[in-house]
Amino acid sequence: MLEVRGLSAGYGPTQIIRGLDLDVAPGKIVAVLGANGVGKTTLNKTLSGLLPIQAGDIRFEGQPLGGDAADILERGLVHVPEGRKIFPNMTVRENLELGSYRRAKVRRAANLEKMFVQFPRLRERSTQRAGTLSGGEQQMLAIGRGLMAEPRLLILDEPSLGLSPLLVEEMFALIRRLNAEGQAILLVEQNVVQSLEVADTAYIIENGSCSLSGPASELAGNPAVLSAYLGLEIGDA
Amino acid sequence: MYSPAIIAEAMVNGLLTGAVYALVALGLTLVYGVLHIINFAHGALLTCAMFAVWGLSEGLGVNVYFTIVPLAVVMFGVGYALQYWLIGPASRGEDSNTLLVTLGLSIAIENALLAVFHSDTRTLSGDAAFDVVELGPMLLSRPRLIGFGVSLLVALVLWLLLTRTDAGKAMRAVAKEPMGARLAGIDVRHIFALTFGIGCACLAVAAGLLLPTFYVTPRVGNAFVLVAFTIVVLGGMGSVPGALIGGLLIGMVESLGGLLFGESLGQGGIFVIFILVLLLRPQGLFGARA
Structure with a gap:
């Protein structure tokens, strides 16, 4: 339902996302993972119309996605931002x-x-x-x-950020529950282990583009992911 | 010492005047609260509205109170357009630019009015200003009583708008969390313009209520805005109930000050209060800490 092709975006002349490809299928949870500062929030802000697309193409339910934040929301792409931004x-x-x-x-x-x-x-x-x-x-x-x-598609940006471990569990249970009711979710997280547990597919972002992607269960067993994000050295010693 | 009746009358008169001050302050505080800018053109726009009331009333013979509603609609449109097409784009997201734009606007308006009307003082003809209503031992001015009632009514309508309608809620949302508001699908630029328009509509109402007992010159708005600014600081920057209570309080202080120290020193009390508030409670009566 969401297709991102060769997307570049950023603030003013600064490019933070560089040539990113990403797909979300209906009813799925797609995790976008990566450390601080790799461009996850920039990606979200571009998807929800807060930042302009510098290059590339975003399609939502077959139609090009563009316009301002209100138009995009009207089509059902809803962004729950990092830091909550409640009133x-x-x-x-x-x-x-x-x-x-x-x-x-x-x-x-x-x-x-x-x-x-x-x-x-x-x-x-x-x-x-x-x-x-x-x-x-x-x-x-x-x-x-x-x-x-x-x-139609819910973007959750760092929903577990700043929550106690117990609440993080609750948050991921909620994400599962929403998805079980058919909600498509783009989950942007730093919490790699738990995100890979709930997601169907996952993208690992480094330096503004995708370094690894695939079914979440596969990535969860990938030595590169484990060493980069969990500090585990598999096969050593 | 004065008799209790005279003091009571002075206090009530102060409340009546204060309600109209509050109306001017409401527009100022609303714009500050939502857009986080101090609208330096507020006084000049009030002057414009007062000239419009004077013109309609003297030139076309319209009853002064019948000018209020149509003028409020026009002023709303003027305010909306000013913010949407001039102040907003010219500020480019910088509050300091907004300050300069509104200040420039006020200078332009004032001088245009000076060029057209010169600095003569104009009042409405007729003796409506001297109508009094007897209330127990007190003699109260009828135009001021009307001003009081209408001001409270406008404050009530404004409060209902802010708490009961989606547009009002969106205004409050934008005030504190513009990014969250954009993500909720709220068009921030439209809400800014709406707020500015409502602020200007308040001025139109205030103009219609002031003119029966006041005069108009091309610089008359400044005096009111100075008082209104004190009210906004006293009530808490951006607080609607603060502006109302603050307005009534300031009206009373001015009236009692005038009674005790002479008419020309009445406003002195206002500035004493202003300084005390800044020293003792800088967030104002109803303001949240920044």
Whole structure:
């Protein structure tokens, strides 16, 4: 459903993504992995229209993807950004409502109820200001706000960042659950081990382009991945 | 010492004037809160609105209160267009540029008005300004009572807009988290222009409420904006309830100050408060810490 071909992008004249290819099939979880600063967030920002495409081509459900962030969201590509970017001055409910500002507005009430079933903590705190939530709750809220737009493809940027190990487990369980309901997910993470466990396919990004890709289960056993990201030296000694 | 009745009357009169101050401050604080810019053209735009009210009323004989709604619509459009096509693009994302653009705009507007109307002081003819309403022992000016009621009504409408409508919620979202707002599909440029337009519409209403008891000159707006700026700082930069409470408070201080120290020193109290707020509670009454 998402096809990225030869994509280059960055800030101003600076190129951060260089000739990247990537595919997401309907109903799948695709993991984009890599260390800090390799261009993962730049990729997301380009996909969601916050940054311009410098070269290459992005197609979403067969049509070229372009325009501003609002147009892209309207087509169902929804980006839950790194650092959550929730509205701290507004209540949990208002945050969720604004998730459907441009898309799925007519089903706002029903989707709000769905979110409260999915995230009971958010119901408990629905009248509380979002800025007063814990980090884990804020992440749930950010994802909930994204889901309110009924995404065709959900981009999750570093959803486990800054969460305690227990909450990280919960986050990955949530990703599985959403996917089991048919949600296609592009998961951008530094947490390689757990991402490879939930993903169908994975891309390893280095220096703005893809250094390795393939089925997640294969990559999980790949010595190059293990040594680069886990510090394991296989076959030595 | 003054009799309690006189002091009470001064306080009530201050509240009535303060409500209109609050209206001017509401526009200023809304624009600051959402766009994070201080609109230096606020005073000049108020002057424009006051001249428009004067023109409609004196030239065409329209009842001054009937000018408010159409003028608010026009001023909304003017504000929207100014932000969307002039201030926004000219600032190129730099707040310091916005400052210069709005300041330049105010100088241009003021001088254009000076060229057309000269620096003469103009008032509405007729004696509506002297209409009074008897309220117990107090004599209150009818135009000011109307000004008070309409200002509170506008504040209420604004509050409902910000808390009950998607556009208002989007304004609050953009105020604190523009990137999150863009990712939620909110067109930030449109919301900025909308906010600026609403700020200008507040000025149109304020102009219609002020003119029956006040005069207009090409520089008249500045006096109000100075007071409005104090109110915004007192209430908390960007806070709508802060602007309302701050406005009422400042109106009362000015009125009591005028009573105790003489009319010309009345505004002194305002600036004493301004300095005290900056020293003791720089975030204002309702402001969050930066």
